[in-house]
Amino acid sequence: MDDNLHPQTRAVHPPVIRPVDSTPLTTPIYQGHLFSFEDAKTMAAAFEGPARTVDGGDGHSAFFYSRQGNPTVRSFEKAVSDLEGGADALATGSGMGAVNTVLMTLLRSGDHVIAQRSLYGGTYVLLHDLAERWGVELTHVSGDDPDEVRAALRPNTRLLYLETITNPTTQVVDLPALASVAREAGVLTVVDNTFATPMLCRPLEHGVDIVLHSATKYIGGHSDLLAGVVVCADPAVHHRIWSHATELGGSTDPTTASLAVRGLATLPLRVARQCENALFLARRLAEHPAVERVYYPGLPSHPQHAIARRLLDGGFGGVLSIDLVGGREAGRRFTESLRLVAMAASLGGTKTLVLHPASTSHRGLDAQALAAAGIGEGTVRLAVGIEHPDDLWNDLEQALAADHRE
Numbered sequence: 001m002d003d004n005l006h007p008q009t010r011a012v013h014p015p016v017i018r019p020v021d022s023t024p025l026t027t028p029i030y031q032g033h034l035f036s037f038e039d040a041k042t043m044a045a046a047f048e049g050p051a052r053t054v055d056g057g058d059g060h061s062a063f064f065y066s067r068q069g070n071p072t073v074r075s076f077e078k079a080v081s082d083l084e085g086g087a088d089a090l091a092t093g094s095g096m097g098a099v100n101t102v103l104m105t106l107l108r109s110g111d112h113v114i115a116q117r118s119l120y121g122g123t124y125v126l127l128h129d130l131a132e133r134w135g136v137e138l139t140h141v142s143g144d145d146p147d148e149v150r151a152a153l154r155p156n157t158r159l160l161y162l163e164t165i166t167n168p169t170t171q172v173v174d175l176p177a178l179a180s181v182a183r184e185a186g187v188l189t190v191v192d193n194t195f196a197t198p199m200l201c202r203p204l205e206h207g208v209d210i211v212l213h214s215a216t217k218y219i220g221g222h223s224d225l226l227a228g229v230v231v232c233a234d235p236a237v238h239h240r241i242w243s244h245a246t247e248l249g250g251s252t253d254p255t256t257a258s259l260a261v262r263g264l265a266t267l268p269l270r271v272a273r274q275c276e277n278a279l280f281l282a283r284r285l286a287e288h289p290a291v292e293r294v295y296y297p298g299l300p301s302h303p304q305h306a307i308a309r310r311l312l313d314g315g316f317g318g319v320l321s322i323d324l325v326g327g328r329e330a331g332r333r334f335t336e337s338l339r340l341v342a343m344a345a346s347l348g349g350t351k352t353l354v355l356h357p358a359s360t361s362h363r364g365l366d367a368q369a370l371a372a373a374g375i376g377e378g379t380v381r382l383a384v385g386i387e388h389p390d391d392l393w394n395d396l397e398q399a400l401a402a403d404h405r406e
């Protein structure tokens with residue numbers, strides 16, 4: 001540094017160290033949101049698209065402002081894109097940020113969307129909001145029948161929106177069959193792959209165009225971050241979404257992205273264990289007299305078991321639901337009697353969680369309204385974690401017994 005500068009100036013300009021002959025073993029957190037340039041031409045190029053780095057090592061990094069791109073966030077995007085088999089990805093501040101970014105980019109007033117009926121609550125509300133306030137036409141389909149999708153097509157249909165495994169009844173969608181109907185009609189298919197994760201299913205391999213995740217769930221994996229990610233098969237679609245995302249402003253922050261990258265390292269191990277635990281519990285619960293019905297794609301009794309066997313590889317997911325014999329009261333007592341399993345409204349973390357919609361998230365609905373939402377009064381969702389399966393079963397068993405005792 002120039003020896004003539006005053007301390008006030010020197011304090012503001014410490015040296016910034018860029019490793020040259022070595023590479024950090026873990027993803028560094030580039031918390032600063034700005035990058036400076038030596039020449040105008042390089043800076044101008046940075047405005048053109050998402051910065052290139054991690055790939056190729058061509059040294060052509062063109063980060064300039066972190067809403068547009070950040071090396072830590074880019075590391076997360078590239079890692080998820082690779083796992084999903086995409087051309088490129090884009091991280092967002094939450095899963096709903098990912099859903100919003102995709103819908104707001106690809107739709108305009110007068111367009112038509114075909115969407116599965118049993119969607120994540122936030123997505124369902126958002127689609128109906130777009131329909132009411134922005135004049136987007138919306139048709140719901142069951143997700144079980146390609147002919148129903150074909151019949152719903154209109155000249156202005158732009159998107160088919162699906163989820164690999166749904167909440168809470170674990171419906172599994174025949175992605176290849178439905179996506180091929182959309183593809184023939186020139187309609188893009190978007191799949192929320194949060195519940196399956198790229199470990200169990202890679203929708204792009206089945207003809208889907210865009211995959212998105214709430215990384216808050218399995219990818220983050222420890223219930224300590226909020227993030228989303230969108231992966232595209234076509235780089236041109238990615239560029240369109242990226243451009244609009246920078247205007248929407250839903251980008252994620254570098255510290256969160258670094259936690260998400262850390263989460264990815266153990267995703268295969270966690271998901272494998274969660275699937276094993278969930279199958280173990282689903283089988284035991286299916287034999288328990290207090291349980292009327294178990295919803296888990298790994299059980300032969302599940303309506304889409306055959307599809308799940310074809311589509312999911314290495315397991316059937318970490319979420320299962322049950323209908324308790326005693327209805328609404330039984331659901332409340334059961335969830336309140338659990339000691340190890342916590343009552344909370346999320347999934348995908350290391351700890352097993354339980355949710356009884358009829359006494360919490362959906363308490364305002366009567367039996368009929370619940371049924372319309374595909375939920376029973378005694379339906380309880382379990383988001384299974386990575387604990388020892390015997391400890392989980394012991395807790396469920398004592399809570400089911402408590403339900404009988406009262």
Ligand SMILES: *Cc1c(COP(=O)(O)O)cnc(C)c1O
Pocket residue numbers: 094095096097120122163192194195213214215216217226227228
């Ligand atoms: C949680 C969730 C979302 C929303 O994600 P956030 O990170 O909470 O915004 C979207 N889709 C599915 C399937 C989810 O489970």
